[in-house]
Amino acid sequence: MVMLLPLLGACxxxxxxxxxxxxxxxxxxxEEAKEGMRELKWLEAREGSTGGVGGAGGGCAxx
Amino acid sequence: xxxxxxxxxLACLCIPAFVSRVAAAIDEQTVSYTFNYFTDVDGVNVYSxxxxxxxxxxxxxxxxVQWGHDEVVFxxxxxxxxxxEAIDAITTASRPLSSAADAFEDFVKVRDSLEGSITYRGLNxxxxxxxxxxxxxxxxxxGYNHDFLLDNLNVALGSSYSWDAIEPLAxxxxxxxxxYRRTIHGNLVTTYTATPTTVVRAGAEINRVTGLQxxxxxxxxxxxxxxxxxxxxxxxxHDAFLRVSQYLTNRSSIKVDYRYYDDxxxxxxxxxxxxxxxxxxxRVVIRYRYRYYTQLGAxxxxxxxxxxxxxxxxxxxxxxxxxxxxxxxGGHVLWMxxxxxxxxxxxxxxxxxxxxxxxxxxxxxxxxxxxxxxQVSF
Numbered sequence: 001m002v003m004l005l006p007l008l009g010a011c012x013x014x015x016x017x018x019x020x021x022x023x024x025x026x027x028x029x030x031e032e033a034k035e036g037m038r039e040l041k042w043l044e045a046r047e048g049s050t051g052g053v054g055g056a057g058g059g060c061a062x063x
Numbered sequence: 064x065x066x067x068x069x070x071x072x073l074a075c076l077c078i079p080a081f082v083s084r085v086a087a088a089i090d091e092q093t094v095s096y097t098f099n100y101f102t103d104v105d106g107v108n109v110y111s112x113x114x115x116x117x118x119x120x121x122x123x124x125x126x127x128v129q130w131g132h133d134e135v136v137f138x139x140x141x142x143x144x145x146x147x148e149a150i151d152a153i154t155t156a157s158r159p160l161s162s163a164a165d166a167f168e169d170f171v172k173v174r175d176s177l178e179g180s181i182t183y184r185g186l187n188x189x190x191x192x193x194x195x196x197x198x199x200x201x202x203x204x205x206g207y208n209h210d211f212l213l214d215n216l217n218v219a220l221g222s223s224y225s226w227d228a229i230e231p232l233a234x235x236x237x238x239x240x241x242x243y244r245r246t247i248h249g250n251l252v253t254t255y256t257a258t259p260t261t262v263v264r265a266g267a268e269i270n271r272v273t274g275l276q277x278x279x280x281x282x283x284x285x286x287x288x289x290x291x292x293x294x295x296x297x298x299x300x301h302d303a304f305l306r307v308s309q310y311l312t313n314r315s316s317i318k319v320d321y322r323y324y325d326d327x328x329x330x331x332x333x334x335x336x337x338x339x340x341x342x343x344x345x346r347v348v349i350r351y352r353y354r355y356y357t358q359l360g361a362x363x364x365x366x367x368x369x370x371x372x373x374x375x376x377x378x379x380x381x382x383x384x385x386x387x388x389x390x391x392x393g394g395h396v397l398w399m400x401x402x403x404x405x406x407x408x409x410x411x412x413x414x415x416x417x418x419x420x421x422x423x424x425x426x427x428x429x430x431x432x433x434x435x436x437x438q439v440s441f
Contacts, residue, residue, distance in 0.1 A: 013213050018259040021310040025399070025414075026340040026348055027262065029308070038113060041133070042101050042432065046422070048383035049302070049324040049332040049358055 091119045097436035104429045106138035113436075124183050131176040131193075140166045154289050155380055157278045159197070159232040172196060185209050191225075197279075200227040202246075215256040223248040231279040237291050244274035260310035270300040283380040285368040293377050295363075300326040315341040324358075330384065332358035346399045352420070354391040360384050382426050393420035393432075412440035 021027060043050045094116045101109040115129035137158050142148035144167060153166045160166050172195060180189030191202040208219035225246045231239040252266035277294040306320035318338040325331040336354040343349055361384040363374040373379075395418035400410050415437050423429035 013215050014256045014259050016214070019256065021260050022256065022262060024310065024316070025397070026314075026316040026342070026350075027308055027310050029264070031414075032338075038097065038099055038111070038434070041111065042109060042430075046383065046424075046428070046430075047332075047356060047358070047389065048330045048360070048381075048385075049300075049326070 089118055089120060090122055091440060093117045093438060093440045095436065095438040097434060100433045102431050104427070108136045110134045110136075125181070127178075127180045127182075127189075129176075129178040131174075131178075133174040135172045135174070137170040137172070139168050139170075154236065154282050154284075157281045157380075159234040159280050161233040161235055163235070174198075180204070197230050197232050198227060199230075200225060202226075217254040219250075219252045219254075221248075221250045221252075227274070229275050229279065234280045236282055236289070237280055239279065242275035242279070244272065244276065246273075247271045262308045264306040264308075265304065267303040268301070270298075272298045272300065277379065278381065281380050283368065283373070283378045285373050285378050286371040290373075290378060292380055293373070294379060294381075295328065295377060298326055298328055300324070313341075315339065328384070329362035330358060330360060332356060346401055348397040348399075350395040350397070352391070352393040352395065355388070356391075356424075357388040358386065360386045382428075385426075387425045389422065389424035391420055391422045393418060409439065409441065414438045 025031075040050065095114065097111075097113040099109075099111040099113070101107075101111070111131065111133045113129065113131050115127065117125060117127040119125045140149055140152045142152060144163070149166065153160055153163060156166065158170050158172075174193055174195045176191065176193035178189060178191040180187055185208045187204075187206045189204040191200070191204070193200045202223055202225035204221065204223040206219060206221035208217055210217050223246070225244075225248075227244040227246075229242045229244065231237070231241075233239060248268065248270045250266060250268040252264065254262065254264045257263050273296055276296065276298060277292040279291075281292040282289040283292050302322055302324040304320060304322040306318065308316060308318045310316050316339075318336075318340075320334075320336045322334040323332070324334075334354065334356045336352070338350055338352045340348055340350040361379070363377040364379055364381075364384040365374060366385070368374070368378050395416060397414060397416045399414050400407075416435065418432075418434045420432040420434075421429070422432065
């Protein structure tokens with residue numbers, strides 16, 4: 001993935017004044033990231049490959 | 064005055080001075096509160112409260128504090144005492160039962176957590192702590208991100224280390240030995256603005272987990288007898304994901320994502336997701352969501368263990384380690400009130416939301432998740 005990064009420079013770059021739509025709340029991902037962290041709390045106790053990054057707490061007796 | 068009071072006195076003098084200096088420099092402050100209610104087909108109810116605040120200073124320095132409180136209620140066993148159904152439920156219970164009578168009463172578990180982080184330019188560091196009656200978790204995090212290509216490409220690196228202490232509660236049919244769990248985590252995420260309406264994000268994570276990773280209260284039937292559940296103490300987990308967000312011309316957006324996961328226990332999974340957001344008025348957005356999940360189970364998972372010793376010495380009663388698939392459907396309404404003037408002007412950057420999600424999997428498990436929240440920026 002890192003090796004592909006220089007290739008991106010060859011693409012035409014989006015100018016700051018063309019990014020109006022990207023700043024719209026329906027395009028931002030910060031809130032969805034917070035939702036994802038809350039979701040992780042219950043999903044971790046339901047799916048074998050979810051979570052595991054530590055810090056979420058025990059989960060003992062939660063499944 | 065006792066010397067013990069000197070640090071307290073100094074703190075009392077210094078903290079207000081620090082707070083007043085910080086208050087004078089605040090560019091923006093955000094406070095938020097979210098309530099989440101989870102209820103499943105087994106009668107488990109989870110009530111979660113999250114609140115937090117974030118302060119931006121000089122647009123370079125940001126401080127954030129998050130607090131969480133969860134209350135999990137496990138229902139009492141409904142089968143008649145002494146019946147085979149009740150005996151099976153008690154034997155395979157994933158919660159502590161210090162006596163048979165405990166099984167016929169609700170069990171309530173509380174978890175409190177606190178997380179603080181500081182961000183300076185592209186650098187960030189944080190600390191997380193959570194406490195349950197039988198589990199104490201701590202984690203430190205650090206990361207760095209940088210923009211390239213005229214801010215069209217962001218590369219972020221992150222890592223964390225967590226160390227957890229596990230003190231099982233009294234349980235009649237398991238040994239209840241103190242234990243630990245350690246997790247080392249690393250990730251790399253790149254975000255690329257491909258066009259004025261398209262953003263592509265890709266990333267990968269690795270986790271190395273060591274220590275207790277099974278339920279210390281659960282027993283498993285192995286070759287006709289009950290033995291405590293046992294999982295390997297080491298697990299290396301890897302995943303990679305790709306996400307594309309596309310703005311559409313009718314004031315809507317679509318986001319699709321895919322994640323692949325595998326680990327050294329033999330679990331592998333594919334997750335596909337999609338979100339469609341649409342403005343229904345200038346201030347109200349409705350979002351629909353679908354997620355499909357499918358996994359292959361761990362090498363030591365069996366529906367039934369017929370030979371003593373399980374599989375390679377391990378045995379599990381955890382359905383999360385078997386083969387199955389799951390679906391998640393949801394709807395979300397976001398309201399951004401218009402209040403630029405007057406007494407309610409503080410709501411001009413507010414957001415309120417309400418959401419409902421339905422989760423179900425091929426093990427006949429299903430759950431409903433309700434969430435509501437408010438966020439205000441000053």
